[in-house]
Amino acid sequence: MNRYYVLNIFFSIIILGFVFVACKKETEKLPYNLIEQFIVTDNEGSQVKAVVGVDGTILIYWPTFQHIPDSIIPSITVSKNATVQPASGVPIVFSDGFKYRVTAENGNITEYTLKTVVNNPMPEFSLSDTVFLAFDKKMVLRGKFFIPDTSQTKLFLVNAENNETAQVYPFDRIYSTTIETSLPDNLPESQYFVKLVSGFNTIVKGPYRIRTYDNAFANQTSYNFTFTEQGQTLTNGQIINFNFTTSGGPIADYFIKLQQLTVYSTGNNYAKGFDAERISLTDHSVSYKIPNDVPAGNVILIIWVESGSGADGQANLFVFNGDPGTSIVLP
Secondary structure (H helix, E strand, O other): OOOHHHHHHHHHHHHHHHHHHHHHHOOOOOOOOOOEEEOOOOOOOOOEEOOOOOOEEEEEEOOOOOOOOOEEOOOOOOOOOOOOEEEEEEEEOOOOEEEEEOOOOOEEEEEEEEEEEEHHOOOOOOOOOOOOOOOOOEEEEEEOOOOOOOOOEEEEEEEEEOOOEEEOOOEEEEEEOOEEEOOOOOOOOOEEEEEEEHHHEEEEEEEEEOOOOOOOOOEEEEEEEEEEEEEEEOOOEEEEEEEEEEEEEEEHHHHHHHEEEEEEEEHHOOEEEEEEEEEEEEOOEEEEOOOOOOOOEEEEEEOOOOOOOOOEEEEEOOEEEOHHHHHHHOO
């Protein structure tokens, strides 16, 4: 056989091989089907980047205390030549269990499952009294980590049979540290647990005995008190004391134990209140600490229950029935 003829056949086979490999590479489909990036926008316009796990979860850590929306519009980046359903930019329901399907160019499919992680800490609260929850149909919860959103924070009263007898709503005020509201009308006097739901968190405390009064003084309750430091000059941080007796039964005791003391400084041509810390409380005495930041040298007004106008540079102490007590001057 002619030598050149053989060489031509050999080179032709090599060329055909290269062509075959090139065609194969051109038609081979990519097998990649990963979600590489998943981004949503929170209520304040900031980006929240999800954590895409190797186990097929899409973890979204929603910002603390923000309202959790019903739907989100994710921006999604996937592997080259892959597709995702629902597509990037399509609104979806924002709930655990929602699934995405990523299809590679070669048809391989991977599913991803949405999971929300809400960083809201467990709320805490306390009530001012554990015997009577309210004497004037008002309820005040003080604490922390309340979500200040009435769509996410709700309050319930639960009776001894573990039945939610009433939702306490609407709120007069709601902050991250305080909830003020009114008790439901015609609420039977009984023992109740207080159930606070804030976001995904629930806390229950009690039981508390709820007893309401339209007028706390309808029984003509009388009060007598002595102010131990009457007429003395006080200093910042000093403890002051009140001894008292009441008549009129439990509501009188409840009312006096509920009270806090506020010191008003009238310096600098305006009045500013300073809340005094309650140090101790018994059935017949209560003591407070004069705040350390009350400006020295100014006339002060101490209000325990009711305020009154001072005269001639002196401040009056008023308790319950409006009788003046004494005047106090800080050094």
